[in-house]
Amino acid sequence: xxxxxxxxxxxxxxxxxxxxxxxxxxxxxxxxxxxxxxxxxxxxxxxxxxxxxxxxxxxxxxxxxxxxxxxxxxxxxxxxxxxxxxxxxxxxxxxxxxxxxxxxxxxxxxxxxxxxxx
Numbered sequence: 001x002x003x004x005x006x007x008x009x010x011x012x013x014x015x016x017x018x019x020x021x022x023x024x025x026x027x028x029x030x031x032x033x034x035x036x037x038x039x040x041x042x043x044x045x046x047x048x049x050x051x052x053x054x055x056x057x058x059x060x061x062x063x064x065x066x067x068x069x070x071x072x073x074x075x076x077x078x079x080x081x082x083x084x085x086x087x088x089x090x091x092x093x094x095x096x097x098x099x100x101x102x103x104x105x106x107x108x109x110x111x112x113x114x115x116x117x118x
Contacts, residue, residue: 027104029055033067034097038088040074056087063100065093 023031029049032039044052059065068088076082089097 024104025049026055026058027101030059030097030101030104033087033089034094034101036089038068038086040072040084040086042074042076042084052087053085059100065097065100066090067093 025048028047029044029052032047039047039052041052044050044055049055056067060067068090070086070088071083072086073081073083
């Protein structure tokens with residue numbers, strides 16, 4: 001019996017769940033902000049955002065959300081102090097952010113053409 005390779009297994013998983021869309025980075029980051037969390041660029045690295053200021057810019061300029069920004073001194077990757085921005089979502093932006101999240105994670109309305117063909 002032949003063992004499936006890693007890429008064959010991934011291919012099967014993708015084919016089996018073809019209608020599921022992976023959550024985008026921007027939606028993933030927004031979902032964390034909606035929990036009440038705040039984070040800076042180094043903390044965002046741990047959840048897959050390597051350029052947090054660009055994500056915040058996108059959420060602000062494209063989606064109209066306003067974030068609280070607070071400068072703070074933290075050690076960088078080499079232990080030296082540096083200034084970064086801690087971002088958080090104010091409570092006043094929560095409803096708007098939930099609407100943006102719904103839009104970001106919406107399902108495709110494209111049908112497969114089989115409905116109503118009778």
